[in-house]
Amino acid sequence: MRKKIFKGMLLISLITLLVSAVVITVVQYSIFSKDMEKELKAEAEFIGAGVEAMGQEYLESLELTSDRRVTWINSDGSVIFDTAADTEAMEDHADREEFIEALEKGEGHAERKSETLSRRTVYYAKLLDDGTVIRVSNIRGTPQMAMLNTVVPVVAVLVGVLILSIVLSSAISDRITRPINLIDLNSPSLDRGYEELEPLVGKINRQNKMIESQIEDMSRQRQEFMTITENMVEGFLVIDNKMELLTYNRAALSLLGASEPGKNVSVLTLNRKEEFISAVEEALDGCHTIKNMENSGICCQIIANPVYNSDKLSGAVIVIMDVTEKERLDSMRREFTSNVSHELRTPLTSIFGMSELIMSGTVPEKDVLDFAKSIHDETGRMIQLVNDILRLSQLDENKNNYQTEQVDLNALGRVVAERLKLTAGDRGIDISVTGEPVEVNGVYTILEELVYNLCDNAIKYNIDGGKVVIDTGVKDGQPYVSVEDTGIGIPKEHLSRVFERFYRVDKSHSKKIGGTGLGLSIVKHAAAFHGAKVSVQSTVGKGTKMTVTF
Amino acid sequence: MRLKFDEQLETLNVELIKMGALCEEAISMALKSLSESDPSLIEKVFTTDGEIDRKEREIEALCMRLLLQQQPVARDLRQISSALKMISDMERIGDQASDIAEISTYLMGTDVEKQTKIEKMAAEAIKMVTESIDSYVKHDIELARKVIEYDDVVDNYFIEIKREIVELIAKGETNGEDSIDLLMIAKYLERIGDHATNIAEWVEYSITGVHKDEGDQEKRD
Numbered sequence: 004m005r006k007k008i009f010k011g012m013l014l015i016s017l018i019t020l021l022v023s024a025v026v027i028t029v030v031q032y033s034i035f036s037k038d039m040e041k042e043l044k045a046e047a048e049f050i051g052a053g054v055e056a057m058g059q060e061y062l063e064s065l066e067l068t069s070d071r072r073v074t075w076i077n078s079d080g081s082v083i084f085d086t087a088a089d090t091e092a093m094e095d096h097a098d099r100e101e102f103i104e105a106l107e108k109g110e111g112h113a114e115r116k117s118e119t120l121s122r123r124t125v126y127y128a129k130l131l132d133d134g135t136v137i138r139v140s141n142i143r144g145t146p147q148m149a150m151l152n153t154v155v156p157v158v159a160v161l162v163g164v165l166i167l168s169i170v171l172s173s174a175i176s177d178r179i180t181r182p183i184n185l186i187d188l189n190s191p192s193l194d195r196g197y198e199e200l201e202p203l204v205g206k207i208n209r210q211n212k213m214i215e216s217q218i219e220d221m222s223r224q225r226q227e228f229m230t231i232t233e234n235m236v237e238g239f240l241v242i243d244n245k246m247e248l249l250t251y252n253r254a255a256l257s258l259l260g261a262s263e264p265g266k267n268v269s270v271l272t273l274n275r276k277e278e279f280i281s282a283v284e285e286a287l288d289g290c291h292t293i294k295n296m297e298n299s300g301i302c303c304q305i306i307a308n309p310v311y312n313s314d315k316l317s318g319a320v321i322v323i324m325d326v327t328e329k330e331r332l333d334s335m336r337r338e339f340t341s342n343v344s345h346e347l348r349t350p351l352t353s354i355f356g357m358s359e360l361i362m363s364g365t366v367p368e369k370d371v372l373d374f375a376k377s378i379h380d381e382t383g384r385m386i387q388l389v390n391d392i393l394r395l396s397q398l399d400e401n402k403n404n405y406q407t408e409q410v411d412l413n414a415l416g417r418v419v420a421e422r423l424k425l426t427a428g429d430r431g432i433d434i435s436v437t438g439e440p441v442e443v444n445g446v447y448t449i450l451e452e453l454v455y456n457l458c459d460n461a462i463k464y465n466i467d468g469g470k471v472v473i474d475t476g477v478k479d480g481q482p483y484v485s486v487e488d489t490g491i492g493i494p495k496e497h498l499s500r501v502f503e504r505f506y507r508v509d510k511s512h513s514k515k516i517g518g519t520g521l522g523l524s525i526v527k528h529a530a531a532f533h534g535a536k537v538s539v540q541s542t543v544g545k546g547t548k549m550t551v552t553f
Numbered sequence: 554m555r556l557k558f559d560e561q562l563e564t565l566n567v568e569l570i571k572m573g574a575l576c577e578e579a580i581s582m583a584l585k586s587l588s589e590s591d592p593s594l595i596e597k598v599f600t601t602d603g604e605i606d607r608k609e610r611e612i613e614a615l616c617m618r619l620l621l622q623q624q625p626v627a628r629d630l631r632q633i634s635s636a637l638k639m640i641s642d643m644e645r646i647g648d649q650a651s652d653i654a655e656i657s658t659y660l661m662g663t664d665v666e667k668q669t670k671i672e673k674m675a676a677e678a679i680k681m682v683t684e685s686i687d688s689y690v691k692h693d694i695e696l697a698r699k700v701i702e703y704d705d706v707v708d709n710y711f712i713e714i715k716r717e718i719v720e721l722i723a724k725g726e727t728n729g730e731d732s733i734d735l736l737m738i739a740k741y742l743e744r745i746g747d748h749a750t751n752i753a754e755w756v757e758y759s760i761t762g763v764h765k766d767e768g769d770q771e772k773r774d
Contacts, residue, residue, distance in 0.1 A: 245560065245563060245564075246567055247563070262691070265691075265692070269563065269566055269567045269570065271567055271570040271571065271574075271690075272570065272690045272691060275570050275571070275573060275574035275577070275686070275690070276574065277574060277575075277578055280571060280574060
């Protein structure tokens, strides 16, 4: 802007200067020419008078400046005398314009490029009384010459103008531009500005507002997105087609076991397990991929999807889910199924074998009864097993169709003890109930089963002539029932697993002891049904104490 | 032009991570084969070793191309030159993993490895490899230094296992062949630890521009 103003000013000054120089020169020149003509006329008259009076002598006595010339011409055109050139060498002047004019009108003038002096010369001729003509001439510069003479001052003025325009234009452009520079682009107002800028300022204002609201929108959307992804339990990653990480959430980092990544890093810096790398690569090859991966105890499912942007693969979205629990349940279920089949097959095989023997008729009469008893026992075991499994699945489903009531744990203990007295008595085991009556809200049948199973185990794994004590009461404000025995105890490494279905500490002797291996599992589920906890204290060879705290 | 260079550097980075992952896999499979005696695992170790060798050549070619075409300087140059050194260490780790897998076929059916601390040593060696590659991935100089210091732990394990084997032979609880094989495995693990240390040193170099050996030299001078 300043440059433009400066250039404009300079141009204007230059044009003005040149035009005025030309005009002044022309005007001056014409005034000067007229003046000179008058002067020449006066001089010619004066010299004419002198020549008439004194003749050639006068002319010879004249002292003239170098640009003046006086010629005395005869009426026939021959030169009588000339102050500047040799008379003899001079040509005839009869054809000269001013001479002819003077002969006719008494005076004449002309202006031409003198042939003799080859300059622009102004002539004035006057007819004298004796018929001769006196002619005075003066050399003068051409208009171009005159112009040339003015060049130096013009240039001087030009330089002056240049300096002036620099100073002025800088000051003026400063003044002009200052209000524009002063406009605050963030919130433009027209307090001191030009009204011509009004549309511009208005537009900036509107656009500022638009940008602001757009930024606000974007940050809100981003915030929403962040909130959503951060609250996701699943890991979430977005990568571009060069594997660079674009977005991630905290869950992804923790599932992949990675720390906070830097900027513009490859997604492989988060994890470089084979499954992860291949999932990422396959997604970037355009395939939807699902992979399972184990990463420091966590089992992850990686779902990688390619992302297309107008037919071009632009990256991938990776979702990571924690499937540890699912995997664990799956393996538990598989284990359970195989256990159940195994447990069912064992009695079935012996039933099958014995019945086959009886059918073939090879069994002596007296042994048939024994066989029948065995078949009866095995069938009983199977029924027990199926019942236990049913009970477990009922407890698993946690149905609400049970009637809850206030149950006195102490009284319950006595009932169970009474039921088991006979079994215990067979092995000389003394079963007793101590403690105070304490009531809990629960389902009587399930609670009975719980205590029964505990006592049953306590008797099974007891030594002959041992003791079983059922104790009830309140400890730390919580009702509890515990069953303590003086049996073989549970080794430490098995403690955490005894509640698993079909788990046996001593697998080789399970047949002798009997039972389905589901007893403690039922206890655990029954306790869980009532929101109670089962704890075990056990010393190998001394006994076990199982406590259910409500 | 620069953009392309940055892209190529990123590719180098990704390829190095992949190669590191392959190394980790090879070594952990090799050591699993030692305790599980699973022939299919041993086969897998060999294929992984082959892949590692291929990756090495690929990365080498990439580095050469980068050096020739882009003429990198300063940090970029360091990154590329240390990548070149790192891949040869990684390749050696892969070789040693397959060596261990090979020996483990001879040890199948014996439980001589259970009588020594070799499994603990293996766990430490794997940890060193994992951490050295982690330090590269995360540009974590502290982790790299930790790995360098950790080399002594693995070295001490080697000495300890050697003593254990000597004791076993003295007591006549093992035959000579098994114990020599076991000692070889221990030695390989010790070498793997050294290679992991080398990797960590190159990581340190690529970040700081000073290689550990140079630093020591300067300190001595």
